[in-house]
Amino acid sequence: KRIAIFASGSGSNAEKIAQYFADKATVDITLIVSNNPKAGVIERGRRLHIPVLLFDRTTFYDTNRITQILLSQPIDLIVLAGFMWLMPSDLVRAFPHKIINIHPALLPKFGGKGMYGHFVHEAVVAAGETESGITIHYVNEHYDEGQIIYQAHCPVSPTDTPEDVAHNVQILEHLHYPRVVNEVLMNDEL
Numbered sequence: 001k002r003i004a005i006f007a008s009g010s011g012s013n014a015e016k017i018a019q020y021f022a023d024k025a026t027v028d029i030t031l032i033v034s035n036n037p038k039a040g041v042i043e044r045g046r047r048l049h050i051p052v053l054l055f056d057r058t059t060f061y062d063t064n065r066i067t068q069i070l071l072s073q074p075i076d077l078i079v080l081a082g083f084m085w086l087m088p089s090d091l092v093r094a095f096p097h098k099i100i101n102i103h104p105a106l107l108p109k110f111g112g113k114g115m116y117g118h119f120v121h122e123a124v125v126a127a128g129e130t131e132s133g134i135t136i137h138y139v140n141e142h143y144d145e146g147q148i149i150y151q152a153h154c155p156v157s158p159t160d161t162p163e164d165v166a167h168n169v170q171i172l173e174h175l176h177y178p179r180v181v182n183e184v185l186m187n188d189e190l
């Protein structure tokens with residue numbers, strides 16, 4: 001099976017996923033795709049010997065180049081890990097039920113456009129939530145709306161700062177995302 005990981009930022013989840021599958025001969029992280037020339041994931045890709053493709057907005061949205069490249073591999077599963085752009089509709093159509101994402105909160109709350117990174121954790125603390133967590137879901141053409149595959153929870157205490165919540169949520173991401181990617185891949189729907 002072949003996986004492509006999309007990331008716009010540091011890439012810590014991309015690295016955890018690559019490490020998880022490093023000793024699994026049946027699964028290959030074939031590509032890392034980014035839209036940010038300064039993304040930390042680029043250096044991680046180099047270190048892990050995974051080819052990295054950079055896209056600008058025009059090539060990503062005004063051509064079907066990304067869809068053609070992924071179909072030509074062929075990629076079995078597209079894994080979003082901190083990728084900030086909406087998926088082009090032709091890509092969503094070409095990969096039905098084959099694109100998943102992780103969101104650092106318990107959807108459907110604290111999701112949608114503009115709800116990413118520290119903004120999410122600030123909103124969770126500001127709302128006085130007593131718990132947060134992660135949501136892994138299928139991707140459609142709308143932010144954070146696809147069918148939920150898995151959620152994990154962590155408590156939020158009244159003294160927690162957004163940074164504390166971000167730290168606890170990242171522990172859940174690194175613990176569960178690789179395992180759930182593997183389960184989705186092994187799920188006989190694919």
Ligand SMILES: N[C@@H]1O[C@H](COP(=O)(O)O)[C@@H](O)[C@H]1O
Nearest residue numbers: 009010011012013082103104
């Ligand atoms: N969608 C969100 O973007 C962040 C990516 O972090 P990293 O994998 O680049 O460290 C994670 O918090 C993920 O839930």
